Structure formats: C-alpha cells, structure tokens
Amino acid sequence: MGEGFGSPPFHFVKFKNKVFGLLCIAAALIVVFFLSLSIGAVDLDFSRIIDAIFLRADKVANTIFWDLRFPRSLGAILVGASLGMSGALLQGMLRNGLASPFLLGISAGAGLVVVVMITLGSFPFLVPLGAWLGALATTALVFLLAKTRKAISVPRLILGGVAFSSLFGAIQSTLLLFSDDGKIQAALTWLIGSLNSRGWDDVSMAAPWIIPSLVAGCFLGKQLNLLSLGDEMAQSLGVSLLRSRIIIGACAALLTASAVSIAGLVGFVGLIVPHGVRFLVGDDNRLVLPGSALGGAMILSLSDLIARSGPVEIPVGIVTALLGAPTFIFLLYSSSRTRRQAG
Numbered sequence: 370m371g372e373g374f375g376s377p378p379f380h381f382v383k384f385k386n387k388v389f390g391l392l393c394i395a396a397a398l399i400v401v402f403f404l405s406l407s408i409g410a411v412d413l414d415f416s417r418i419i420d421a422i423f424l425r426a427d428k429v430a431n432t433i434f435w436d437l438r439f440p441r442s443l444g445a446i447l448v449g450a451s452l453g454m455s456g457a458l459l460q461g462m463l464r465n466g467l468a469s470p471f472l473l474g475i476s477a478g479a480g481l482v483v484v485v486m487i488t489l490g491s492f493p494f495l496v497p498l499g500a501w502l503g504a505l506a507t508t509a510l511v512f513l514l515a516k517t518r519k520a521i522s523v524p525r526l527i528l529g530g531v532a533f534s535s536l537f538g539a540i541q542s543t544l545l546l547f548s549d550d551g552k553i554q555a556a557l558t559w560l561i562g563s564l565n566s567r568g569w570d571d572v573s574m575a576a577p578w579i580i581p582s583l584v585a586g587c588f589l590g591k592q593l594n595l596l597s598l599g600d601e602m603a604q605s606l607g608v609s610l611l612r613s614r615i616i617i618g619a620c621a622a623l624l625t626a627s628a629v630s631i632a633g634l635v636g637f638v639g640l641i642v643p644h645g646v647r648f649l650v651g652d653d654n655r656l657v658l659p660g661s662a663l664g665g666a667m668i669l670s671l672s673d674l675i676a677r678s679g680p681v682e683i684p685v686g687i688v689t690a691l692l693g694a695p696t697f698i699f700l701l702y703s704s705s706r707t708r709r710q711a712g
Contacts, residue, residue, distance in 0.1 A: 390649035391660050398446070398667040405442040405674045406434065413438070436568070444567045444631050445673045445685075446666040447579050449638060451628035453665020454586045454658055456639025457646070458621040461593035461654050462614055463523050469640040470625040473530035473618075476636075477537040478507025479629040480560055484541045487556045488548045496559070497574060497630040504626030507533055512618055520600070520610035521618070562635035562686025564673050575627040582623045583662055589617055590655030597654070635686045637693025638665050644700050668692075 407413045411433055413421065420426035421434035452470065459468040470476050482503030486496050511533060515526035541560070545553050558565075592613050595603045600610055628635070646660035672688040 387650040387653070387656050390646075391656060391663065394646070394649070394660055394663040394667060398663055398670065401667055401670045401674065402442055402446065405445065405670050406438050408674060408678065409433070409438065440569045440572050441564055441567050441673070442670065444572050444575075445564055445670045447572065447576060448564070448628040448632045448635065449665040449667065449669025450583055450662040451579050451624040451665070452635060452638040452669070453642040453646075453661040453663075454583060455621040455624040455628070456641075456665075457643040457654070457658050457661035458586060458589065458593070458617050458624075459639070460643050461657070462596060462617045462621075463527065464597060465523075465527070466644065467640070468527075470621070471534065471634075471636065471640075472527060473511055474507050474533035474537065475504045475511075475530075475622055475625045476629060476634045477534040478510075479504035479626060480634050481537040481541055483559045483633070484544050484556045487559070488544045488552050490552070497571060500559070500633075501575075501578075501626045501630040504629055505622055507537075508618065508622035508626075512615065516611075521614040526614075558684060559633035561684040562633040562689070563684040564632050564676075565682060565684070567631060571631045575631050578623055578627040582620055582627070586620050586624065586662070587659050589620065590653070590658050592617065593654035593658075597652075632669075633686065635669065635689055637689045637697070638669055641693045641696050641700075642668055645696075 403418075406418055407415070411429070413430060413434065417426055417430050418434065421430050424431060426434070456469050459470065459473065460466055462468075465472075479500040480503075482499040483496055486492065486499050511526060511529045512521060514529040515522045517525075541556075545556060548556070592608065595606055595608045596610075596613060598606075603613075604610060625639070642664040643657060643661045646657055646664050650656040650660050669685065669689065672692060673685045676683050676685045676688045
C-alpha cells in the first residue's frame with residue numbers, strides 16, 4: 370500500500386524533470402534565434418531589432434532584418450525541426466538508432482532530381498519543387514518494395530533504402546562527371562546543404578507542408594511507443610503495423626522533402642538530435658518527438674550562425690557534419706562502454 374502511494378509522486382517528479390529538459394531546449398532555441406537575427410556582416414543590437422520588427426528602424430536595418438536575416442533564420446528553424454522530428458520518427462518506427470532520412474533513400478531521391486534539373490538547365494526556379502517531389506517519389510518506391518500482405522517489412526525497408534541510395538548516388542556522380550564547372554558548383558551546393566540566399570519564397574513554399582506535419586508528428590508518439598514493444602506485442606495491443614508504418618513514414622517523408630526543398634541535403638541533424646533529446650527526456654516518444662523538433666531547430670540555427678560568422682560563408686551542411694560526426698562517435702563510444710559495464 371505504501372509503495373502504491375509512493376509511486377505517483379515519483380513519476381510526477383520524473384515527468385517534471387523531462388518537461389524541464391524540453392523547456393531548456395526551447396530556451397536555447399530562442400537564444401540562438403535572437404543571435405542569428407543580430408549577428409552578421411552588419412550587427413543589429415536588441416533595440417534595432419525591436420525597431421525593425423515594428424518598421425521603425427532605418428531603411429538598411431529594415432532591409433537586413435526582413436529581407437535577409439528573418440526569412441533565413443525562420444528557414445533554419447523549419448528545416449532543423451523537420452529533420453529532427455523526421456529522424457526521431459524513423460528511428461522509432463524502425464527501432465534502429467542509425468535510422469535517418471538518408472538511410473531510406475529519401476534524401477538521395479531529392480538529390481537526384483536536383484542534379485538532373487541543374488545539369489540539364491531545366492527550369493532552375495522549380496528546383497525546390499523538384500527536390501520535394503523526388504523525395505516523396507523515392508519514399509513511395511521504398512515502401513512499395515517493403516510492403517507485404519499485412520505489414521511493412523522493416524528489413525526490406527532498410528535494404529530498399531540503401532539500394533536506392535546507392536543507385537541514385539551513382540547516377541548523380543555520372544551526371545556531374547559530364548557537367549560544366551558552373552553546374553557542378555550549383556549542384557554541390559544542394560548536395561552539401563546550404564541556407565545561403567534563402568528567402569520568403571522558399572519559406573512560403575515549404576511552411577504549409579512542414580507546420581501541419583510537425584503538429585501531426587507530435588501525435589504519433591503513442592504509436593511509436595507501442596511499436597517499440599515489438600511487432601507481436603504491438604499487434605496484440607490492437608496496432609495495425611501496415612497503417613502505422615505508412616502514416617509514420619509518410620509524415621517523415623513530408624518533413625524531409627520539405628526540408629530538402631529549402632536547404633538541400635543537410636546531414637547528421639536527423640541522426641544525432643533524437644539521441645541527444647533522449648538523454649534529456651528519456652525514451653518516451655511523446656516527449657522525444659517535440660523535443661527532437663526543438664533540438665533540430667536549435668542545432669541547425671546554431672550551425673547556420675557558425676557557417677556565416679567567418680570571413681567566408683561555408684555551406685551549413687559542412688558545419689553539421691563537423692559537429693555531428695564527432696558527436697555520433699562519442700555517443701557510440703559511450704553506449705558501448707555502458708553495455709560493457711552492465712555486462
């Protein structure tokens with residue numbers, strides 16, 4: 370009896386600690402967002418930012434804020450949130466900590482369409498739309514390949530994604546090999562990932578898809594928790610494996626495709642961020658999913674700030690790789706050491 374009375378406060382304290390972790394991520398995002406608005410070739414202090422918000426600043430400050438800084442910073446938040454939640458959705462659905470949009474070939478499909486359009490010089494203003502359609506088409510092909518009579522086969526889903534990624538990568542390399550230097554440079558900017566010159570047109574095209582998908586993704590935590598118990602247990606609890614994986618995969622694909630349409634192929638955010646969030650809030654996907662969205666937005670905003678803080682701007686995808694690869698190696702080392710100690 371005493372144990373029963375003692376349990377609820379204990380869980381309540383744990384829940385409060387986890388929510389506090391989410392609040393910390395949100396606070397860090399706000400700080401980085403403000404820094405991204407204020408720091409650049411021309412610094413804007415707090416008072417000039419406030420004046421620019423209400424269009425009371427001088428013409429230069431208003432132009433920098435509304436035409437350059439704000440849409441780019443908002444784009445970084447949308448892209449980072451999309452990749453962070455997409456990675457969490459795929460890792461939960463596949464029960465694989467290495468899962469990311471790259472693993473299922475989503476990013477490779479988008480990259481192939483972009484390279485084709487750039488190298489052929491066809492309708493360059495439609496490149497973001499082409500990337501979006503390429504990502505969705507690849508997702509549909511991978512899911513059709515993995516579909517069985519009653520479910521989506523996880524091993525076939527992963528193997529199909531790897532196969533399509535390899536195929537599309539080979540085609541990309543062949544096209545780039547026979548392209549002009551100028552076209553190669555433009556294509557590489559997309560393949561590496563960049564937020565340079567991104568404006569309101571890019572944000573307005575992707576935001577109507579990203580925002581509803583982020584909201585819908587936050588409600589998929591319960592399904593992911595049930596899937597994490599294993600297929601047989603999930604089915605015994607009334608979960609339709611086929612329907613659940615199609616819904617989760619479609620949401621992840623929409624998020625990834627929309628992110629790619631703005632920034633190109635930005636790596637490591639979808640892979641690393643969900644792991645970091647789980648350190649703060651635990652394994653409950655009802656908290657991991659919104660936490661991954663906030664964490665992804667914060668990490669990509671910080672990476673973009675670093676990318677444009679030097680004398681020469683570098684693609685944000687390079688910064689995420691430089692930050693993400695060592696972090697991932699550290700996570701692998703920490704988890705293997707924990708398993709050795711437990712054993």
